Each structure stands twice: as C-alpha cells, then as structure tokens.
Amino acid sequence: MTRYEQLAQEITRQIGAGVLRAGERIPSVRQACAAQGVSPGTVQQAYQLLEDRGLIQTRPRSGYYVNATFKAAPAEPATSRPPRASTVVDVSELVFEILESVKSETVVPLGSAFIHPSAFPLAKLARFLGGAARGLDPRRMVADLPPGNRELRRGIARRYLGAGLTVDPEEVLITNGAMEALNLCLQAVAKPGDTIAIEGPAFYAALQAIERLGMKALALPTHPREGVDLQALEKALGQQKGQQKIAACWLMTSFQNPLGSLMSEEKRRALVALLAAREVPLIVDDVYEELYFGRARPKPAKAWDSQGLVLHCSSFSKCLAPGYRIGWALAGRYAQQVRRLKMTTTLATAIPPQAALADYLKQGGYDHHLRGLRTALQRQQGSMVEAIGRDFPVGTRVTQPQGGYFLWVELPAQVDALEVHRRAAAKNISVAPGPIFSPQRRYENCLRLNYGQPWTPQVEAALATLGKIAEDLC
Amino acid sequence: MTRYEQLAQEITRQIGAGVLRAGERIPSVRQACAAQGVSPGTVQQAYQLLEDRGLIQTRPRSGYYVNATFKAAPAEPATSRPPRASTVVDVSELVFEILESVKSETVVPLGSAFIHPSAFPLAKLARFLGGAARGLDPRRMVADLPPGNRELRRGIARRYLGAGLTVDPEEVLITNGAMEALNLCLQAVAKPGDTIAIEGPAFYAALQAIERLGMKALALPTHPREGVDLQALEKALGQQKGQQKIAACWLMTSFQNPLGSLMSEEKRRALVALLAAREVPLIVDDVYEELYFGRARPKPAKAWDSQGLVLHCSSFSKCLAPGYRIGWALAGRYAQQVRRLKMTTTLATAIPPQAALADYLKQGGYDHHLRGLRTALQRQQGSMVEAIGRDFPVGTRVTQPQGGYFLWVELPAQVDALEVHRRAAAKNISVAPGPIFSPQRRYENCLRLNYGQPWTPQVEAALATLGKIAEDLC
Numbered sequence: 001m002t003r004y005e006q007l008a009q010e011i012t013r014q015i016g017a018g019v020l021r022a023g024e025r026i027p028s029v030r031q032a033c034a035a036q037g038v039s040p041g042t043v044q045q046a047y048q049l050l051e052d053r054g055l056i057q058t059r060p061r062s063g064y065y066v067n068a069t070f071k072a073a074p075a076e077p078a079t080s081r082p083p084r085a086s087t088v089v090d091v092s093e094l095v096f097e098i099l100e101s102v103k104s105e106t107v108v109p110l111g112s113a114f115i116h117p118s119a120f121p122l123a124k125l126a127r128f129l130g131g132a133a134r135g136l137d138p139r140r141m142v143a144d145l146p147p148g149n150r151e152l153r154r155g156i157a158r159r160y161l162g163a164g165l166t167v168d169p170e171e172v173l174i175t176n177g178a179m180e181a182l183n184l185c186l187q188a189v190a191k192p193g194d195t196i197a198i199e200g201p202a203f204y205a206a207l208q209a210i211e212r213l214g215m216k217a218l219a220l221p222t223h224p225r226e227g228v229d230l231q232a233l234e235k236a237l238g239q240q241k242g243q244q245k246i247a248a249c250w251l252m253t254s255f256q257n258p259l260g261s262l263m264s265e266e267k268r269r270a271l272v273a274l275l276a277a278r279e280v281p282l283i284v285d286d287v288y289e290e291l292y293f294g295r296a297r298p299k300p301a302k303a304w305d306s307q308g309l310v311l312h313c314s315s316f317s318k319c320l321a322p323g324y325r326i327g328w329a330l331a332g333r334y335a336q337q338v339r340r341l342k343m344t345t346t347l348a349t350a351i352p353p354q355a356a357l358a359d360y361l362k363q364g365g366y367d368h369h370l371r372g373l374r375t376a377l378q379r380q381q382g383s384m385v386e387a388i389g390r391d392f393p394v395g396t397r398v399t400q401p402q403g404g405y406f407l408w409v410e411l412p413a414q415v416d417a418l419e420v421h422r423r424a425a426a427k428n429i430s431v432a433p434g435p436i437f438s439p440q441r442r443y444e445n446c447l448r449l450n451y452g453q454p455w456t457p458q459v460e461a462a463l464a465t466l467g468k469i470a471e472d473l474c
Numbered sequence: 475m476t477r478y479e480q481l482a483q484e485i486t487r488q489i490g491a492g493v494l495r496a497g498e499r500i501p502s503v504r505q506a507c508a509a510q511g512v513s514p515g516t517v518q519q520a521y522q523l524l525e526d527r528g529l530i531q532t533r534p535r536s537g538y539y540v541n542a543t544f545k546a547a548p549a550e551p552a553t554s555r556p557p558r559a560s561t562v563v564d565v566s567e568l569v570f571e572i573l574e575s576v577k578s579e580t581v582v583p584l585g586s587a588f589i590h591p592s593a594f595p596l597a598k599l600a601r602f603l604g605g606a607a608r609g610l611d612p613r614r615m616v617a618d619l620p621p622g623n624r625e626l627r628r629g630i631a632r633r634y635l636g637a638g639l640t641v642d643p644e645e646v647l648i649t650n651g652a653m654e655a656l657n658l659c660l661q662a663v664a665k666p667g668d669t670i671a672i673e674g675p676a677f678y679a680a681l682q683a684i685e686r687l688g689m690k691a692l693a694l695p696t697h698p699r700e701g702v703d704l705q706a707l708e709k710a711l712g713q714q715k716g717q718q719k720i721a722a723c724w725l726m727t728s729f730q731n732p733l734g735s736l737m738s739e740e741k742r743r744a745l746v747a748l749l750a751a752r753e754v755p756l757i758v759d760d761v762y763e764e765l766y767f768g769r770a771r772p773k774p775a776k777a778w779d780s781q782g783l784v785l786h787c788s789s790f791s792k793c794l795a796p797g798y799r800i801g802w803a804l805a806g807r808y809a810q811q812v813r814r815l816k817m818t819t820t821l822a823t824a825i826p827p828q829a830a831l832a833d834y835l836k837q838g839g840y841d842h843h844l845r846g847l848r849t850a851l852q853r854q855q856g857s858m859v860e861a862i863g864r865d866f867p868v869g870t871r872v873t874q875p876q877g878g879y880f881l882w883v884e885l886p887a888q889v890d891a892l893e894v895h896r897r898a899a900a901k902n903i904s905v906a907p908g909p910i911f912s913p914q915r916r917y918e919n920c921l922r923l924n925y926g927q928p929w930t931p932q933v934e935a936a937l938a939t940l941g942k943i944a945e946d947l948c
Contacts, residue, residue, distance in 0.1 A: 105617060126826070134601070141797030143579060177820060180819065326824075347799070349799065350798055
C-alpha cells in the first residue's frame with residue numbers, strides 16, 4: 001500500500017468512526033502535510049482517491065468536505081415506474097388539505113417547502129430595500145412594468161454567464177416568484193386538454209397548475225439520482241397520437257423536488273436535442289440551481305437550446321430572499337407571449353424589491369451567503385440521513401441528493417404515508433406525504449422531508465418520533 | 475331676489491368669468507360673512523343653492539370647491555348602445571400594439587392608465603418600507619402566505635368601515651395589485667365559454683382577461699354619469715338560454731374606466747338585488763373608490779350583499795403606492811376558492827411592501843394625502859375639460875366625472891380615433907383610442923384622456939395639438 005493509499009484509508013476510518021462527520025471540512029492540504037509529514041503531492045493523491053470513492057468533495061476556495069455517507073446508510077430508492085398513460089390530475093384538494101392541516105408556528109416543519117428563514121441575510125436585505133426605495137426615481141414606479149427592473153435583469157443574466165449560459169437581459173421577465181413564471185410559461189405552450197410530461201414523482205405545484213388549467217399529466221419514470229428516464233420520454237414522444245401526444249415537458253433538472261435528482265450535462269444535452277427534434281417545448285423549474293453541493297453550478301439545459309424551446313424559470317425565494325417574491329422566466333421564443341400573459345394577469349412585479357435585489361447582487365455578498373448556506377444544508381442532510389438510518393424501519397430507502405434541501409424517503413411498502421402524516425400532525429410534526437406528488441396519488445409509502453433547518457434536538461426528536469410512527473405502521 | 479340668491483348669483487358670475495376656476499376653493503362661510511356683511515345662515519343658504527345647481531361642492535373638513543363647469547362646456551356623451559349579443563373578444567393584440575407604441579419617457583402620457591408618480595408620497599413610503607423590512611420577524615416571510623399580512627388586512631377592513639361596509643379581515647386576500655384580484659375572481663366564478671356582462675365601453679384589462687380565459691363578453695348600455703343600464707341588464711339576465719346566459723358581471727361602480735360614471739347608492743342596491751335574485755356573482759373593480767370628488771366615499775355595492783355574491787376588488791396602485799403592487803379581493807362566498815387559486819398561480823404577494831403599507835395606514839397620513847390628491851385631480855379635470863371645449867372640433871362631447879382621472883371624449887362621428895392615436899404618437903403624445911375599450915373594437919370616434927398629471931404648458935399644448943389633429947380628420 002502506497003503512502004497516499006494509507007492516508008486515504010486513515011481518513012476513511014475517521015469518517016467511519018464519526019470523528020469526521022458529513023458536511024465537515026477535513027484538514028487542508030497544507031495542514032495534512034504538516035500533520036502527517038508527507039508531501040503536498042501525496043495528500044492531493046489521497047484526497048483525489050477519496051473524492052473518486054465519493055467520500056469527500058472539493059469546494060472551490062473553501063476546501064475538502066465529507067460527503068453524507070454512513071456505515072449503515074439506508075439504500076437508495078429505485079427508479080419510479082408511474083403508469084404509462086396520461087391522466088387527468090385530481091390532487092389539488094388533497095394538497096390543500098395537507099398544507100392547511102399543519103399551519104401552526106410551533107410545528108416542526110419537516111413537510112415545509114421552505115428553508116428556515118434564519119438562513120437568509122434578511123437584515124441586510126432590509127437595508128438594501130430601504131435604500132433602494134429611497135433612491136428610486138418615481139418614474140420607475142410606472143416605467144418598470146414588465147419585463148421589470150433593468151439592473152436586476154442584467155444582474156440575473158450575469159450570474160448565468162458564470163454557469164455557462166449566455167442570456168440577453170431583454171429576455172429576462174421578472175415575475176412574482178418562480179411560481180408565476182412557471183404558470184405563465186405553461187399557459188404559453190399548452191392549452192386545456194393537452195398532455196404535459198412531468199417527473200414521477202413531481203412537485204405538487206406543477207400538478208396543481210396542470211389540474212387548474214384542465215391539462216393532463218404524463219409522469220415519466222425517474223431515477224432518484226439521475227432524473228427522468230430519457231428512453232421512456234423518447235418512447236412517449238413517439239406515441240404522437242391524440243390526447244396522449246405530449247404538448248410540453250415540465251421538468252426540474254437540478255435537485256428535483258421531491259427526489260433531489262440532478263441530471264448530468266450529457267443528459268441535459270440529450271434531453272434538449274430529443275425535444276428540439278420534435279419541436280416540443282421544455283419548461284425547466286430550476287429554483288434550486290444555486291443550492292448545489294458539488295464543484296460548480298450545473299449548466300442549465302437552456303445552454304444547449306438553439307431553437308428557443310427551453311423556458312427556464314427560477315427565483316430568489318429558495319436561496320436568498322423568501323417573501324420578496326422575485327422570480328423570472330427566460331422564455332426563449334415564447335418571451336413576448338409570456339410577457340403579455342404577465343401583463344394581463346398581474347400586470348407587474350413590485351418595483352422596490354426588484355431594485356433592492358439588483359443592488360444586493362452588485363454588492364451584497366451573494367456568493368459568500370450561498371457558500372455558507374450550501375455548507376449548512378449539506379451538514380443538515382448528513383444529520384438527517386443518519387437519523388433516518390438509525391430511527392426508521394428496516395427496509396427504508398432514502399435519497400442523498402447533491403443539492404437542494406429535500407430527502408425522499410421510501411418506507412416499507414405497507415406503511416401508509418397519509419396515515420404517517422395524520423399521526424405526525426397530531427404530534428405537531430409536518431411531513432409531505434408521497435401521494436401529493438402524483439397525479440394518481442401514488443407513492444403511498446413515501447415521504448418528502450425538509451432538511452433546510454438547523455439540526456436541533458427538537459428536529460432530532462421529531463425524526464425519532466416519525467421513525468416510531470412508521471414502525472408502528474409496519 | 476333674496477339676499478342669499480343674490481350672493482349665489484354673484485358667485486355664479488365669478489365662476490362664469492373664470493375668476494373662480496374649477497377645483498378652486500371658494501371663501502369659507504366665515505370669510506364670506508365678513509366680506510359680504512351677511513349672516514352665516516345666508517351664506518349657507520347660498521352655498522346650498524350653488525351645490526344643488528352642481529356649481530360647487532362641499533368637502534369634509536376642507537371647505538367648498540368649484541365644480542368643473544364652464545360657459546361653453548362640451549355636452550355629455552349619450553348612453554352607449556352596444557350590440558345585444560355576447561361575443562368572443564378579440565382586442566388584446568390591438569391593446570398591446572397601442573400600449574407598446576408609446577413607451578418613451580418623453581411622451582405626454584394622455585393615454586396612460588396611471589396618475590403621474592409625483593402625486594404620491596413615495597419618499598415617505600420608502601421610509602416606511604425600510605423600517606418595516608428591518609422590523610419584520612423573519613418567520614413572517616413564510617407565514618404571511620395567502621391571505622397576507624394580518625395588520626394590512628385589518629387596516630383595509632377598517633377603512634371600509636368608514637364607507638359603510640363591514641368586512642371581516644379574514645375575508646381580505648392580499649394580491650399583486652387589483653389586476654390579480656380581478657383575474658382570480660373571474661376564474662373563480664366563470665369558465666371558458668361563459669358570458670360575462672360588462673359595461674360598454676369597458677376597461678381593456680377586463681376585455682383581455684375575458685379573451686385570455688376563452689370567455690365571451692356582453693357589453694351593456696351604459697350612461698356616462700350614472701353607469702350601467704339596469705333595465706338592459708335585467709333583460710339580458712332574462713334571456714337564460716345557452717351561451718348567452720350571463721355567468722357573472724364585471725363592473726366598475728365608482729368612476730368607471732373609461733367613462734367615469736358613478737352609480738348611485740339606490741342603483742347599487744338595485745343591482746345587487748337583481749343579481750342576488752338570480753344567483754349571479756358580481757365582480758366589482760373599485761380601484762378608484764378613494765378618488766371621489768364628492769362629500770364621501772361611495773358606499774360599496776358589497777354593503778348590500780347578503781349572499782356573498784359580490785367580489786369586491788381594489789388596490790393601492792391608483793391612490794397611494796404605484797409600483798408596490800398591493801391589491802386585494804373581498805371574495806364573499808368564493809373567498810377560499812380565490813385564495814387557493816392565488817396559491818397555485820403566484821403563491822403569495824411580496825411581504826415587506828405589505829408590512830410597509832400596514833404601518834402607513836396607521837400613521838402615514840393617508841387621509842391627508844388623499845384630500846390633496848383629490849383636489850389636484852379635480853382642478854386638473856377642470857383645466858382639461860376647458861381646453862377641450864376651446865380646442866376640439868364643434869360637436870365634441872366629453873364627460874365630467876365626479877372622481878377618478880379619466881375623461882371620455884366623443885369626437886364627431888367621422889373622426890377615426892385610431893388615426894388620432896397614430897398622428898398623436900408621431901408627435902409624442904399618447905391617447906387611449908375608443909376601440910380598445912370594446913369587444914368589437916367600437917367607439918371608433920372616442921378617446922380616453924388622462925388628467926392625472928399636473929396641468930403644465932406642455933400638457934396644454936398637447937391638448938391643442940390633439941384638437942388640431944381631430945379638426946384635420948373632420
């Protein structure tokens with residue numbers, strides 16, 4: 001065994017023994033050289049080996065971190081197998097029931113769709129907001145109707161440059177959060193009765209939009225780490241007859257909600273090519289694009305879009321400024337249509353918050369904030385996965401996504417997730433049960449859990465309680 | 475002639491001679507007593523007489539003001555006579571063409587839908603916004619999802635109390651401006667293919683909403699001062715067959731856009747009763763409700779609604795805070811449905827602006843601001859009506875609404891308003907041509923002009939130019 005392999009084995013042991021825990025930084029190359037009396041090259045080789053084995057990862061300008069891996073890590077769920085026919089969606093009522101049943105402020109919000117607000121620089125944003133509002137030319141209050149504040153649109157376009165996507169600021173339409181952007185895009189590309197291809201499971205807001213607009217959903221098989229199955233999509237696209245014909249896709253390429261899957265660059269390119277060949281528009285909900293744990297921000301699928309068929313939607317709500325309700329759409333060839341839909345539905349997005357975020361992007365320290373947020377999320381994921389491995393029934397499977405803040409938990413087949421929800425709610429714990437992520441209310445034994453909150457004894461106890469509830473239902 | 479009649483005649487002469495102009499305050503009772511050597515009772519009788527004759531009006535805690543009446547005032551347009559059949563709407567494209575053709579900041583915005591931003595307390599609002607954002611409990615960023623900030627909803631409900639309407643704050647849903655409120659309400663009460671009764675002419679955004687949702691419009695005869703013709707509505711409601719059946723009404727009871735008509739209390743009561751008897755919901759767009767020139771805020775139609783069938787929508791965009799995009803819906807029996815529609819389309823309204831307006835309502839001096847704004851608008855109306863009387867072709871008719879900031883100008887029949895728009899745009903003046911207010915692009919010889927801006931030599935010259943353009947087309 002070479003020296004670098006010995007060093008790698010030593011660190012592996014430390015991780016296995018819990019000396020180094022998921023999300024923690026391991027010694028820098030310099031520190032390790034000094035401590036072990038070896039050369040920087042040896043340390044680098046050892047770290048490369050650990051990275052290749054998936055035990056650690058590099059973060060630029062930050063160092064090396066332990067991945068969420070465990071001695072007794074629960075297994076990963078299998079690729080989903082939704083029914084092959086498109087279907088009318090009937091789940092909105094259930095979603096509202098679930099969401100409205102756990103609205104108390106004292107609830108442990110494992111079912112929440114949001115990161116805990118304490119993770120955001122809200123005090124700093126407030127200062128930017130006050131300053132921006134005072135400095136605004138009053139004429140902007142009328143002139144910044146759609147598409148929105150010019151500086152903010154430029155700031156958003158600039159950030160995409162860093163992710164390998166060139167965007168004309170003129171294409172950026174500011175919306176009331178990504179939710180509005182997605183809804184407008186869906187209305188622009190499809191009409192009542194049309195079939196929309198989605199992931200299985202899919203974010204319930206996509207299902208609600210499809211249901212509200214009288215469209216149909218076709219859920220595609222989806223791998224929990226790699227995203228939607230392109231062969232299945234290709235097959236479905238081939239069935240170009242009648243109502244089954246796919247009018248558009250609505251997918252989450254990065255850290256899909258609820259699975260957390262991340263499509264590779266190769267897969268993104270293939271997806272865009274597949275759809276371009278058939279002129280099928282692709283709506284991408286990319287609200288978690290900034291919350292990656294890997295080396296760099298994933299390159300948006302839109303980067304391979306030469307036809308204007310990709311409608312990319314995102315927002316600041318998940319990564320910086322919840323409550324500001326600032327999102328955007330890059331709607332490609334549908335840009336004018338989407339802008340006009342915006343004008344006739346909500347007219348415009350509030351002007352002062354746009355100006356505040358434009359200023360913050362220039363000088364607020366966004367990248368610094370994001371680095372801290374990603375580190376915290378990764379650490380919290382590790383703690384929650386570990387707790388699930390410890391507290392949940394044998395046979396439980398769980399994802400370990402490379403970004404975002406959701407775990408998808410597959411309980412033993414006989415456990416009814418809606419019953420878990422009811423019993424947990426009675427104990428002041430919210431969960432997001434699987435059926436709200438399916439047009440046909442499937443995934444009856446699955447839960448989406450949110451790790452976007454500090455790992456406290458209260459949260460740890462809630463996980464133990466959930467495990468007990470699941471055991472009782474086995 | 476009694477002493478008080480002599481005094482009234484004297485003031486009438488001063489108004490006729492332009493010594494006292496529209497919107498100006500006339501001497502107080504005490505000042506008039508001193509100046510004329512008469513008793514307060516005599517002055518009060520004289521002022522009452524002038525008020526009965528429509529020459530002046532009282533404003534509470536402010537005094538007596540000259541109405542917009544003129545020696546050679548243009549006549550009022552007649553009640554509209556739209557076609558009696560409901561119709562598919564096809565005007566949205568034209569509306570966008572018109573709106574997008576005059577976007578320069580140097581244009582004289584007579585076609586604008588907004589009051590000039592200088593009329594609003596934007597600096598003060600900015601201070602409230604900064605303060606509110608700093609003081610916000612971070613948890614509010616998530617907790618204030620629909621229906622919105624509790625204090626703001628209470629503040630809105632309190633203001634309606636003063637107008638004779640009791641509202642449960644729980645019914646108040648905060649929206650992204652009235653535009654969103656109206657759109658959500660329309661979706662809650664009607665479906666594609668349904669017929670919606672509107673005023674003729676109607677606000678183009680209502681037409682665009684009806685068009686976008688695949689509904690049909692039935693424009694009702696409407697009096698330029700008194701609003702929609704209830705007999706015509708009753709007749710239309712009687713034709714309860716097939717597609718012509720009216721699924722809902724969408725009306726503006728106060729200072730209708732573009733006519734400026736104001737329905738009397740008696741008429742509002744009758745309207746609500748008429749619709750209640752047939753269980754037809756009434757959407758009221760009441761965004762100008764605070765911009766009354768009369769003695770008191772008109773009592774909302776919803777005050778007579780015992781069935782929960784009136785969906786009252788309004789906002790701060792026209793009277794206080796353009797660009798903040800804060801509106802609301804009081805949706806009666808449809809409240810939960812509208813709230814859920816909001817959740818699935820834009821989720822929530824930006825939180826800090828809501829908190830800022832809640833604070834402003836408590837301590838910002840809203841009533842003081844509104845008094846000043848109303849006085850300015852009334853004065854500007856007088857100046858514009860006077861200019862039209864002087865500069866426009868013989869036979870021109872114009873409204874003189876008791877609130878809001880729009881004039882409806884009926885040019886001689888042969889004048890093509892779209893051509894007026896084109897020629898005016900070439901001279902950097904925007905107008906809103908009649909056809910954009912009609913499902914069938916009628917009102918070909920009409921214009922809506924905006925007097926919500928300071929009366930400057932530039933605006934005066936623009937009116938003269940418009941008059942010349944119209945003359946040339948006669």
